[in-house]
Amino acid sequence: MQGGIRSACKAGWIAGCALVLLAGCSGDITGELSRNVQVRDRVMSAIAADSALAGEMARRLVGNDHHRISVIETMLAADSAGRAHLAAKFKNMTAAKHGAK
Secondary structure, eight states: OOHEEEEEEHHHHHHHHHHHHHHHOOHHHHHHHEEEHHHHHHHHHHHHOOHHHHHHHHHHHHHSHOOOHHOOOOOOOOOOOEEEEEEEHHHHHHHHHHHHH
């Protein structure tokens, strides 16, 4: 159990340090992540290794209408029938949400 806690803490520290270094080295973290494959891989691996960070990232991605559809489509890429069904549902939900405003 402690090994899992240690690895989660280590992953959190790695992600935090990577972001701090990126912030200190360049004012544009998004640009650095898109340009530097090694840094992007380390940050994404650290997020994936830490369930709290992964949960927060999932909430952010699914909380955005545009990203939600992309995430669901990516997750269901191998299941075309399920993908079509969920994509239609989310498009209808998005249309209803925007129509209600």
